[in-house]
Amino acid sequence: MNRLVITPGEPAGIGPDLLVQLAQQPPAGAAPWIVVADPDLLAARARQLGLPLRLREYTADAAAPTAIGELCVLPVAATAPVTAGQLDPANADYVLRTLTRAADGCLRGEFAALVTGPVHKGVINDAGIAFTGHTEFLAARCGNAHPVMLLAADALRVALATTHLPLAEVSRAITPARLERVLRILDHDLRTRFGLAQPRILVCGLNPHAGESGHLGREEIDIIEPTLKRLRAVGLHLTGPLPADTLFTPRHLEHADAVLAMYHDQGLPVLKYAGFGHAVNITLGLPIIRTSVDHGTALDLAGSGRAETGSLRAALDLAADLARRAPVACA
Ligand SMILES: NC(=O)C1=CN([C@@H]2O[C@H](COP(=O)(O)OP(=O)(O)OC[C@H]3O[C@@H](n4cnc5c(N)ncnc54)[C@H](O)[C@@H]3O)[C@@H](O)[C@H]2O)C=CC1
Numbered sequence: 001m002n003r004l005v006i007t008p009g010e011p012a013g014i015g016p017d018l019l020v021q022l023a024q025q026p027p028a029g030a031a032p033w034i035v036v037a038d039p040d041l042l043a044a045r046a047r048q049l050g051l052p053l054r055l056r057e058y059t060a061d062a063a064a065p066t067a068i069g070e071l072c073v074l075p076v077a078a079t080a081p082v083t084a085g086q087l088d089p090a091n092a093d094y095v096l097r098t099l100t101r102a103a104d105g106c107l108r109g110e111f112a113a114l115v116t117g118p119v120h121k122g123v124i125n126d127a128g129i130a131f132t133g134h135t136e137f138l139a140a141r142c143g144n145a146h147p148v149m150l151l152a153a154d155a156l157r158v159a160l161a162t163t164h165l166p167l168a169e170v171s172r173a174i175t176p177a178r179l180e181r182v183l184r185i186l187d188h189d190l191r192t193r194f195g196l197a198q199p200r201i202l203v204c205g206l207n208p209h210a211g212e213s214g215h216l217g218r219e220e221i222d223i224i225e226p227t228l229k230r231l232r233a234v235g236l237h238l239t240g241p242l243p244a245d246t247l248f249t250p251r252h253l254e255h256a257d258a259v260l261a262m263y264h265d266q267g268l269p270v271l272k273y274a275g276f277g278h279a280v281n282i283t284l285g286l287p288i289i290r291t292s293v294d295h296g297t298a299l300d301l302a303g304s305g306r307a308e309t310g311s312l313r314a315a316l317d318l319a320a321d322l323a324r325r326a327p328v329a330c331a
């Protein structure tokens, strides 16, 4: 079984556009893919974009590669009518039903990997559902796995010690236990999923100038350095903590396979500057393979035909590669 499953994400965003647009292109990668979505929504978005679309209903035992202009759809009905560009909390449960169906299919081996389109975290919360992101949602769905967010663009890979956390909570969350868990998962998954025999990981400090010997913060001295020392002793190849402002320069990066940033906006702006439009988000630490686009819902572009499919294609290609390369086993 090498089928990939895709969730378009927020129905008012560009996710449905990207699927309709992708259907017009030669198939991405060798693996067939199935979309979990409302067929009427996809047909309506295709009409709005003025693009031809044939929908074929998915059946578990007959998933041939999809022809140009066609999507293979596992139908899940939207809760409320969808207008491109207009969020509606009534469809928050629809978004989560598509994700749940796709993730559960991966967990039971029906699909080889999950590729997600962008969701709108705010509107799901507006519907009264606590939700910080796919990463945390999928970790919970996979039996409370510890997820590690990694974004990759060309040779640059940036992982995060914390995911969707308000900045005011980050320092408290950088504990020896969390850092050790994240670094072990990162090292393990770079070996098993990316085929790196001895991954070289650069670790950012948390504070300006990595704390300036304790004068600008003590997390480096009290938490990060001792954790790195302990993990080096068991064979992990770790450099740091390094000041984040100079770590992301060629002199350091040419000697690294991945960077561990302490929080979302320490690492991702650099990654997106380097590769927005073709970067891929990968969730490590799960018992399933999950890749995703590097961008959000882009409500301003939904239904316009101006959304670019580069990151979704890259996410599909990487998901197919990862599924071919390695069965998933957690650290
Ligand atoms: N994987 C996911 O589910 C992600 C979801 N989000 C969510 O998306 C929502 C909107 O986030 P923003 O910060 O506004 O980021 P955004 O990525 O949606 O938009 C930022 C800018 O990039 C443009 N853009 C985004 N994707 C594009 C594409 N494929 N082609 C051409 N231009 C594109 C947009 O038009 C906008 O100007 C938020 O609720 C956020 O949480 C954000 C990132 C990832």
Ligand SMILES: NCC(=O)COP(=O)(O)O
Pocket (backbone or CB within 6 Å): 119, 132, 133, 134, 135, 136, 268, 281, 292
């Ligand atoms: N900036 C990346 C991001 O927010 C992706 O979150 P997730 O929905 O993949 O957890």
